[in-house]
Amino acid sequence: MTSPQARYLEIAAHLRKIVDTAEPGQLLPSDAELCQQFNVSRMTARQAVQLLVNEHLVDRRRGKGTFVARRRAQRLLGSPLSFTESMQQRGVAVSSVRLSSGATIPSETEADALGSAAGDQVHVIERVRLADGVPMAIERVALPISVAQKIDTDLASGSLHAAFEEAGLIPSRALSHVRARVSTDWEQDHLETSPTSVILAEERTIFDQFGLAMEHTVTIYAADRYAFSVHYAPSHESTS
Secondary structure (H helix, E strand, O other): OOOHHHHHHHHHHHHHHHHHHOOOOOEOOOHHHHHHHHOOOHHHHHHHHHHHHHOOOEEEEOOOEEEEOOOOEEEEOOOOOOHHHHHHOOOOOEEEEEEEEEEEOOOHHHHHHHOOOOOOOEEEEEEEEEEOOEEEEEEEEEEEHHHHOOOOOOOOOOOHHHHHHHOOOOOOEEEEEEEEEEOOHHHHHHHOOOOOOEEEEEEEEEEOOOOOEEEEEEEEEEHHHEEEEOOOOOOOOOOO
16 A cells, blocks of 8 residues: 555655646646545645645645746845836736825834834835735835825835835935744735745835935745845955
8 A cells, every 4th residue: 555655745746747847827736636636635635735835846825726836036135126126127017905005103113214203104005015916025114204295106006116216216225134934814815825834024224315214114025935135245444
């Protein structure tokens, strides 16, 4: 009798053959279909699929199924480059789903980052960012009201950085803090990821060409859809 371990490896090999000739984003057989085709338990089918998830060959989307993975998006941590700009460089169609938008009292972290005085409001935009229809990240952007008033665009769905430049504000420097953690149920719902999936949370403050804070953003990345990198430029100090 074939062991469950050998069976899930057999299913994984079958799925790899499909992935080799499939297009990114193609829907793969469901767990139920694999159970019926190979006469195995759901646990064995899930083990096989999880093996390919771990190899970054497939992408599980909560409530939708398993898809052939797209090539991971490259992201330079701490870069002022916007989501729209970074995705357009890859030839990917960018879209957004608005979660909320409007003036509100900032969090303590947002107020400190933007230098807001006590009682000042900020304009906050929360949205899910998608690439070719795939949820990639959740953003919470806080802007000083003075900056938001200069921008003549749809703050919820347009490219903020393109609007900044049209208003004469050039993103010139960024400070970033990053941490990894297990995603919450709310994040899994919006990113269409599986339970216990990992996210990378980047907290970033962007400064304009005058050194003034113009944007504070918390971005929740679906970690398995990105390849993150860091640019290191060593300083050369002369010695006497």
